Structures are given as C-alpha cells and as structure tokens.
Amino acid sequence: MPLSSDTSEHLDWLESEAIHVxxxxxxxxxxxxxMFSGGKDSLTMVYLARxxxxxxxxxxxxxxxxxxxxxxxxxxxxxxxxEEHDLDLIVGSVEETIKSGRAKEEQGPxxxxxxxxIVTLLDTIEEHGFDVALGGxxxxxxxxxxxxxxxxxRDRFGNWDxxxxxxxxWNLYNGRSKPGEHFRAFPLSNWTELDVWQYIQQEDLEIPSxxxxxxxxxxxxxxxxxxKSPYNELREDxxxxxxxxxxxxxxxxxxxxxxxxxxxxxxEVIAEVATTQQAERSARADDKRAEAAMEDRKRExxx
Amino acid sequence: MDVLRFTTAGxxxxxxxxxxxxxxxxxxxxxxxxxxxxxRNTHRDDDEMELALLTDGLKAEREQGITIDVAYxxxxxxxxxxxxxxxxxxxxxxxxxxxxxxxxxLAVELIDARNGVIEQTQRHAFIASLLQIPYMIVAVNKMDLxxxxxxxxREIVEQFQSFSDNLDINDITxxxxxxxxxDNVVNQSDNMPWYNGxxxxxxxxxxxxxxxxxxxxxxxxxQHVIRxxxxxxxxxxxxxxxxxxxxxxxxxxxxxxxxxxxSITTLDGEVEEAGPEDSIVISLTDEIDVSRGSMIVxxxxxxxxxxxxxxxxxxxxxxxxxxDRPYIIQHTTRRTQANVSKVVYRTNVDTFHxxxxxxxxLNDIGRVELETADPLFIDPYKINRSTGNFILIDPDTNDxxxxxxxxxxxxDVAPFGQEEExxxxxxxxxxxxxxxxxxxxxxxxxxxxxxxxxxxxxxxLSGSGKSTIAKEVEKRLFDRDVQTMMLxxxxxxxxxxxxxxxxxxxxxxxxxxxxxxARLFFEQGNVTFCxxxxxxxxxxxxxxxxxxxxxxxxxxxxxxxxxxxxxxxKGLYKKAEQGEIANFTGVTAxxxxxxxxxxxxxxxxxxxxxxxxxxxxxxxxxxxx
Numbered sequence: 001m002p003l004s005s006d007t008s009e010h011l012d013w014l015e016s017e018a019i020h021v022x023x024x025x026x027x028x029x030x031x032x033x034x035m036f037s038g039g040k041d042s043l044t045m046v047y048l049a050r051x052x053x054x055x056x057x058x059x060x061x062x063x064x065x066x067x068x069x070x071x072x073x074x075x076x077x078x079x080x081x082x083e084e085h086d087l088d089l090i091v092g093s094v095e096e097t098i099k100s101g102r103a104k105e106e107q108g109p110x111x112x113x114x115x116x117x118i119v120t121l122l123d124t125i126e127e128h129g130f131d132v133a134l135g136g137x138x139x140x141x142x143x144x145x146x147x148x149x150x151x152x153x154r155d156r157f158g159n160w161d162x163x164x165x166x167x168x169x170w171n172l173y174n175g176r177s178k179p180g181e182h183f184r185a186f187p188l189s190n191w192t193e194l195d196v197w198q199y200i201q202q203e204d205l206e207i208p209s210x211x212x213x214x215x216x217x218x219x220x221x222x223x224x225x226x227x228k229s230p231y232n233e234l235r236e237d238x239x240x241x242x243x244x245x246x247x248x249x250x251x252x253x254x255x256x257x258x259x260x261x262x263x264x265x266x267x268e269v270i271a272e273v274a275t276t277q278q279a280e281r282s283a284r285a286d287d288k289r290a291e292a293a294m295e296d297r298k299r300e301x302x303x
Numbered sequence: 304m305d306v307l308r309f310t311t312a313g314x315x316x317x318x319x320x321x322x323x324x325x326x327x328x329x330x331x332x333x334x335x336x337x338x339x340x341x342x343r344n345t346h347r348d349d350d351e352m353e354l355a356l357l358t359d360g361l362k363a364e365r366e367q368g369i370t371i372d373v374a375y376x377x378x379x380x381x382x383x384x385x386x387x388x389x390x391x392x393x394x395x396x397x398x399x400x401x402x403x404x405x406x407x408x409l410a411v412e413l414i415d416a417r418n419g420v421i422e423q424t425q426r427h428a429f430i431a432s433l434l435q436i437p438y439m440i441v442a443v444n445k446m447d448l449x450x451x452x453x454x455x456x457r458e459i460v461e462q463f464q465s466f467s468d469n470l471d472i473n474d475i476t477x478x479x480x481x482x483x484x485x486d487n488v489v490n491q492s493d494n495m496p497w498y499n500g501x502x503x504x505x506x507x508x509x510x511x512x513x514x515x516x517x518x519x520x521x522x523x524x525x526q527h528v529i530r531x532x533x534x535x536x537x538x539x540x541x542x543x544x545x546x547x548x549x550x551x552x553x554x555x556x557x558x559x560x561x562x563x564x565x566s567i568t569t570l571d572g573e574v575e576e577a578g579p580e581d582s583i584v585i586s587l588t589d590e591i592d593v594s595r596g597s598m599i600v601x602x603x604x605x606x607x608x609x610x611x612x613x614x615x616x617x618x619x620x621x622x623x624x625x626x627d628r629p630y631i632i633q634h635t636t637r638r639t640q641a642n643v644s645k646v647v648y649r650t651n652v653d654t655f656h657x658x659x660x661x662x663x664x665l666n667d668i669g670r671v672e673l674e675t676a677d678p679l680f681i682d683p684y685k686i687n688r689s690t691g692n693f694i695l696i697d698p699d700t701n702d703x704x705x706x707x708x709x710x711x712x713x714x715d716v717a718p719f720g721q722e723e724e725x726x727x728x729x730x731x732x733x734x735x736x737x738x739x740x741x742x743x744x745x746x747x748x749x750x751x752x753x754x755x756x757x758x759x760x761x762x763x764l765s766g767s768g769k770s771t772i773a774k775e776v777e778k779r780l781f782d783r784d785v786q787t788m789m790l791x792x793x794x795x796x797x798x799x800x801x802x803x804x805x806x807x808x809x810x811x812x813x814x815x816x817x818x819x820x821a822r823l824f825f826e827q828g829n830v831t832f833c834x835x836x837x838x839x840x841x842x843x844x845x846x847x848x849x850x851x852x853x854x855x856x857x858x859x860x861x862x863x864x865x866x867x868x869x870x871x872x873k874g875l876y877k878k879a880e881q882g883e884i885a886n887f888t889g890v891t892a893x894x895x896x897x898x899x900x901x902x903x904x905x906x907x908x909x910x911x912x913x914x915x916x917x918x919x920x921x922x923x924x925x926x927x928x
C-alpha cells in the first residue's frame with residue numbers, strides 16, 4: 001500500500017462521520033456503553049467520544065472485559081487514560097464468570113479465554129442494562145466484517161444474523177429496539193488500519209508501549225510469535241527466544257502474536273504498516289482455527 | 304488525500320468481484336497471506352488467479368457462489384481513499400443496490416461485452432439516476448472474449464445511450480476493459496489501441512465529487528444538546544449542506560426564532576467556518592428553544608416546512624406497504640409518524656414505464672404522497688441529497704422498510720395517468736397566476752435609459768465563439784451607458800438551472816427558464832445577451848413568442864463543425880468522441896440551424912471585431928440603441 005500524500009482530508013472526513021455516529025448512538029439509546037480493549041482502535045474511540053461531546057463530558061461509561069490474561073501494559077495504560085480524562089470505567093471479569101460457573105476454562109496448551117469473553121460481555125451488558133455497545137471494529141479487518149452495519153442489531157441472545165440486518169441508507173441510522181434487544185455501534189466502520197495510525201499521529205494520541213518495537217521473550221507456535229507469560233505453557237518442541245517485536249493488535253497474552261520489527265516510533269510504525277505484506281489479524285492465533293472463524297464468533301456475539 | 308465513495312453493479316456473471324479483485328491486485332492492496340489463500344482456493348484450469356475470491360464474503364454466500372448483501376471494501380492510491388459499496392447483481396436485490404447507491408458519488412456499471420445491455424443494466428442505471436449519483440462509469444467488461452472489438456464496444460455504447468438519454472445522469476464515461484486480464488483497469492491496454500480514453504482507475508482518481516455537494520444552502524440538523532455548565536449551551540450536529548460562520552444570522556426550525564451564531568466549537572478550538580459534513584457544536588447568542596430534531600438554517604435561505612411530501616419511494620421489506628396505518632419517518636435527526644396518503648404510480652424499473660398501483664412490494668419503486676404528524680424541514684433530493692432523503696420504519700418490527708427521495712411539497716400532484724396529458728399551453732403558465740401590469744411600465748424605463756430593451760439570442764455550436772462575441776458586444780454597449788445583462792451557461796447552470804442535466808427534456812427546460820429570465824430583464828429595460836447552444840428551433844421560437852415583435856434578435860454564430868472541433872477550447876469534443884459525454888451537440892446530438900435569423904455571423908471567415916460590429920450595427924439599424 002502506498003504512503004499517502006500530505007493532506008489529510010480523508011482523516012477529517014472519517015473523524016466527522018465517526019462523531020456523527022457516536023452522537024446518534026447516544027441520542028437514540030437510553031443507556032450506551034463504550035467497549036474498550038486497550039488497543040489502538042478503542043483508544044481512538046475514546047478520543048472521538050471526547051470530541052463528540054466537547055465541551056461536555058463523555059456521557060456514558062467505558063467497559064473493559066478483563067480476561068485476567070491481559071498484558072500488564074494494557075491495564076496501566078487503561079487506568080491512566082480513564083483518570084486523565086475523568087471517564088467512568090466498568091470492568092467485566094472473565095475470572096468472575098469462570099468462578100460463578102457461567103463458563104468453563106479451555107484446557108491444554110492452546111487454551112484461550114477469548115471465547116469466554118462473550119459470556120462475560122453479555123452478562124455485563126445485561127447486568128447494567130446497556131442497550132447499545134459502541135466498539136472500534138472496522139470493516140477492513142476481516143471478510144465477515146465487510147458487511148457489518150454502523151448500527152448492528154443483536155437479538156435477545158446477543159446473536160448477529162448477517163442475513164437479517166436493517167438496510168442502512170445515507171447517514172440515517174435506525175436504532176429502534178425492543179426490550180431485551182441491544183445494538184452494537186461501530187463508528188470506525190469505514191476506517192482502515194492505516195487510517196487509524198495516521199489519525200493517531202495527526203492528533204498526537206498516546207499509545208500503549210506494546211505497539212512500538214521492544215525486546216521481549218517470545219516463542220513460536222503454528223507460525224505465530226507469542227509472548228512468554230504466566231498463561232502460556234511451552235510445548236515440548238518449543239523454546240523461548242529474545243526478539244525485537246511489536247504488536248499490531250492488543251488482546252490476550254495467550255493468543256496475541258507479535259511481528260518482528262524495528263519500528264520504535266510512530267512514524268516508523270506507519271511506514272511499516274503502509275508497506276506491510278501481512279494482513280493485520282494474521283498474527284491472531286484465534287482466527288486461524290477455521291477459515292470462517294471470525295464469522296462463527298461474530299454470530300455468537302463476539303465483537 | 305480525499306475520499307471517493309463508489310458503488311459497483313452488474314449482473315451475476317459480469318465479473319464484478321473479479322474487477323474489484325483486479326483493482327486491489329494492480330494497486331498492490333492484496334496482502335501476502337490473502338494471496339496464498341486465493342491460490343489455495345483457485346480451481347481454474349488456466350493460469351489466471353481467481354481474483355473474485357478476494358471479495359466474496361459470508362460462508363453461505365460462498366456456498367451459493369453469489370454475493371447477496373452490500374459489502375464495503377477499501378483501497379487507496381497516493382491521491383485518494385476509495386470506499387466501494389459492492390452490491391449484488393442478483394435480480395431481487397434492488398433493495399441492496401439502493402442502499403449502496405445512497406452514499407455513492409460514482410457508480411461503476413459492468414456490462415458483459417458478449418451480452419451487451421440487458422434488463423438489469425437498465426435497472427441499475429435507473430437506480431443510479433433515482434439516487435442522483437453524480438458520476439457513472441460504464442465498464443464494458445470481458446473485451447478479451449470479443450477479440451477486443453471496437454465495433455462491439457461502440458454498439459454497446461449506443462445501446463446504453465439509447466435508454467440513458469431518458470435518465471438523469473449528467474456524466475457518463477464508457478471504458479472497454481477486461482478485469483480478468485487487466486486491460487484498462489489500472490494499466491492502459493495494449494490490446495485496444497483504438498481506445499484513447501482514461502483507464503478505470505484514472506477516472507476514479509480524477510472525478511470531483513465535491514463539485515456536486517450543496518455548498519450553498521446551510522442546513523444544520525441538531526443531533527444533541529450539550530450543556531456542560533450554566534454558561535454554555537451548544538448544539539451538536541453534522542452540517543448537512545452549505546457553510547456557516549460565527550456572527551451570521553440564523554433561524555431555528557420549527558420555532559422560527561431568530562438568533563446569531565456565537566461560536567463554532569470543537570475540541571481543537573473554535574473554527575471560523577464550517578462546511579458540508581463537518582461535525583461541530585454551534586452556540587447561539589440568544590437563549591431559544593432548540594432540541595434534537597430542530598434545524599438551524601440561515602434566516603434568508605430556508606427549507607420548505609411541510610407535513611405533505613411528494614416523494615419517490617423504494618420499498619425494502621418482505622411485507623408490502625400499507626396505506627391504512629402509520630409508519631415512523633426518519634428525516635435528518637427528526638422522527639415523526641407518516642401515512643402513505645396516495646400511491647401515485649409504480650415505475651417498472653426495466654422499462655421505465657409508470658404503472659397503476661395501490662401498494663408497493665419488496666423491491667418496488669414508485670411515487671407516493673405522505674402526510675406526517677409533525678412538520679419536516681425539506682429540500683428536493685435533486686438539490687440537496689442530505690435534506691431530501693428519509694427512511695420509513697415499521698413501528699411493530701422496527702425494521703427499516705423504505706427509502707425515500709423527496710420531490711417536494713405534495714400539492715396538486717396530478718392523479719395517475721393524467722400527468723402525461725398536460726398540453727403545452729397549460730404548462731406554459733401556472734394556474735391562478737395573472738400577468739399583472741408592472742408597477743413601472745417598461746416604456747417609462749426605456750425613456751429614462753435612453754434606449755429600447757431587447758433580447759439578443761446567440762445560438763451556435765460549442766466553440767463557435769458565441770460567448771466571446773457576446774461579451775465584447777456587451778462591453779462596448781455598456782461603455783455607451785446602455786443597460787445590459789448577459790446570460791450564459793456559466794451563470795445559470797449553477798443556480799437557476801442547477802437541478803437540470805443534459806437530456807433533451809432538461810435542455811428544453813433549461814432554455815425555457817433562460818427565456819423567462821431574459822423576459823424579466825427585458826421588462827426591466829435591459830439589452831440582454833443570451834449565449835446558449837440552444838440546438839432546437841422549436842425552443843428558440845418559443846422565446847421569440849414571449850417578446851414583442853422587433854425586440855428579439857436571433858443571431859446565428861455560424862462556424863463549420865470541423866473548425867469548432869479543431870478549436871475545441873474546452874476539450875469537450877474530444878471527450879464526446881470518446882464517449883465520455885453523452886448528448887453532445889454536433890457529435891451525438893443534432894443542431895438545428897436557424898431557418899430565418901435576424902443575423903448570421905460567420906466566425907470562420909471573420910474576426911471577432913467584424914462580428915461584434917455587425918451585431919451593434921443591426922441593433923442601431925433597428926432603433927434599439
């Protein structure tokens with residue numbers, strides 16, 4: 001992908017569209033919440049929400065589903081961000097979900113709490129009565145997301161039915177819902193990974209250190225470079241190696257792979273993203289399980 | 304870098320997915336791991352990669368081998384970010400096509416060179432026209448399968464133009480391509496030396512969609528009221544059209560209370576001007592009632608405030624439309640109840656014929672009248688795509704059931720079947736309007752001016768020199784203290800006739816409006832110069848009839864077509880000959896030379912000075928100046 005020219009009309013356009021969608025979600029629903037993962041998309045979302053309601057305060061809470069397997073850097077970044085901008089944080093705990101018996105931990109060396117997040121997420125949404133959850137998902141991330149709406153309708157069980165979505169025309173979003181149903185809203189739908197990075201640079205946003213290249217103890221599994229952590233067990237044929245790496249997405253330590261990189265500044269990251277030959281989610285072990293993995297998880301309520 | 308949103312349409316086997324795959328591949332947007340996946344899944348016998356696999360979406364669709372919903376794709380070049388609404392060609396999915404077209408600034412229509420124009424092609428073009436997509440590219444695909452034949456290409460262009468003349472699409476470019484082989488998609492083809500026009504990507508990179516956005520009529524639908532503390536009350540929203548600056552006088556609808564813009568606020572600071580699609584917060588100098596659904600506009604430029612809509616409607620739901628119960632209408636940030644009070648007609652999207660109907664079913668398109676519970680603040684969709692659109696929502700299921708394009712306020716819409724029968728005489732004047740004598744008679748104005756008023760109508764081919772001559776004559780007369788006015792395409796096409804295209808009907812209407820405008824200037828005592836190609840004798844004669852004898856001067860600015868082509872000052876002939884401009888006078892549309900003009904000036908044989916002198920002499924001889 002070529003590097004862009006100097007002007008950034010496209011970023012202004014994307015920003016304005018996203019703010020419009022965020023304000024529509026706030027206006028059309030009684031009880032919105034903003035989903036936060038600690039990644040670049042969700043920190044961009046937090047920033048856009050602040051812009052949408054400035055000089056007022058962000059009028060809804062931020063929800064983080066904590067798997068208990070997060071990078072410590074993620075948690076630290078999250079807490080600083082909340083404090084700095086006076087945001088209300090709600091944490092949904094997968095640990096608690098498991099303890100309560102609502103979900104069962106996967107076993108074995110590939111065990112991941114990724115799927116369990118769905119249960120915790122839906123439980124938290126129900127507990128607080130949220131009727132719309134705003135997320136930073138983008139259509140360019142993955143094939144199944146190319147058809148996602150800005151306002152995505154979920155049934156009472158949080159399921160997404162790709163064949164039964166409301167047509168979305170012009171910039172009119174229909175968020176009317178029945179009791180018990182809820183919506184997901186995706187203001188960054190039209191952004192690409194490069195757009196997000198360019199926007200972060202243009203607006204000079206702070207990013208978690210995991211996105212920049214650093215020395216880390218890693219091991220390789222099925223072609224994916226995973227970090228050493230208390231939650232990953234080595235298999236017999238695997239070994240730890242010191243690598244200069246950065247992460248392109250931020251999820252659990254159990255399944256978020258890194259890429260080898262020397263990009264220690266945002267400029268270098270953007271240059272790397274602009275010329276990269278590997279799709280963004282390719283380092284996510286959870287996507288490799290089946291060709292249509294994402295679509296299956298989306299149907300069940302995954303973000 | 305800016306953004307262009309376009310939609311792609313074509314029928315199932317026209318190679319739409321392959322085309323998108325080709326665009327991605329040749330602009331190097333495809334990631335390595337995706338390429339591997341494609342190679343793994345390609346089951347073709349030849350060496351071509353199955354580019355279509357890049358874009359196919361959901362599992363069920365892959366199994367059926369067709370795309371069945373709108374999918375959005377992204378790619379960019381160094382100059383532009385592109386958002387593609389990839390819509391299916393399958394017959395029953397008019398709904399999805401309308402959805403994709405609603406946000407598109409350009410439509411790519413694919414035609415299989417072997418099959419030519421089919422019913423679905425017409426349907427797509429009709430939808431593009433209905434949804435007012437400003438630009439269209441007709442890509443004649445699979446040229447490799449017809450031996451890259453120029454003759455075949457020309458044939459299809461003609462087929463297309465034979466029906467597109469009846470539609471409202473201003474800018475159509477025809478491009479012969481092979482998506483599979485890569486001809487004329489990103490790279491110029493060596494297989495079609497007879498084609499000198501742009502490649503598909505070149506055209507996509509060079510159209511100017513912002514030119515079609517409404518920059519004039521400021522409309523600001525309020526989304527949300529922001530009140531962080533007692534001292535600040537701001538109204539958040541996205542500018543639908545037009546521009547605004549602090550200090551300007553505005554009026555708030557529906558209360559009609561007047562105020563001034565105090566500031567335009569963003570997190571980045573206060574801004575000096577906001578324009579179309581900017582998300583901003585406006586604060587006003589006065590405490591007046593504003594809430595979600597209000598609209599802030601300039602006090603001297605207001606939308607229609609009405610509860611009666613005349614609109615085109617596309618029905619998008621399995622359950623048919625009902626006229627005996629209300630729906631919810633969503634228009635900008637406003638929601639209220641709406642009843643379909645009348646079905647005017649249904650349009651057969653394959654033949655464009657109007658059919659009688661009492662309801663609409665899934666994928667039906669037609670014209671209706673609606674009555675709303677609360678007033679809406681509307682503009683015709685043709686003039687303002689943002690404030691001219693709406694959706695209908697079923698209050699029981701909450702489904703979005705229809706998309707609407709507003710024509711205007713519903714009043715005296717002729718019932719079905721009568722519309723076509725209006726005679727020319729009836730159309731000429733509005734009912735109930737009597738041409739009253741002017742307060743100050745023209746004769747008095749003429750006396751004061753010291754000359755008579757007249758309309759000088761210059762007609763001729765593009766490039767014949769009409770405007771050059773008219774401007775010079777005007778300047779000379781102005782210097783002699785003659786009251787003058789000049790009307791030409793440049794000053795009427797943007798405003799007065801901004802809603803018109805170049806189809807024969809629109810051209811007729813364009814000339815009619817110019818004639819009426821010239822008549823007003825005439826009554827005001829001016830010598831008015833009208834410089835228009837105005838190819839039809841009938842249209843020019845109508846204007847002659849508006850004016851007293853001896854006051855209308857038809858001037859034929861005569862120049863052989865070959866010379867005009869050679870001059871081609873605006874590069875238009877070249878484009879027309881490459882099929883980029885439809886209905887171009889002298890190339891693809893006729894020019895009827897005046898049978899009995901007041902004057903003929905030959906710009907091939909004479910210089911400008913001579914022609915100018917001849918016109919002034921004629922006006923002097925006839926006692927005008």
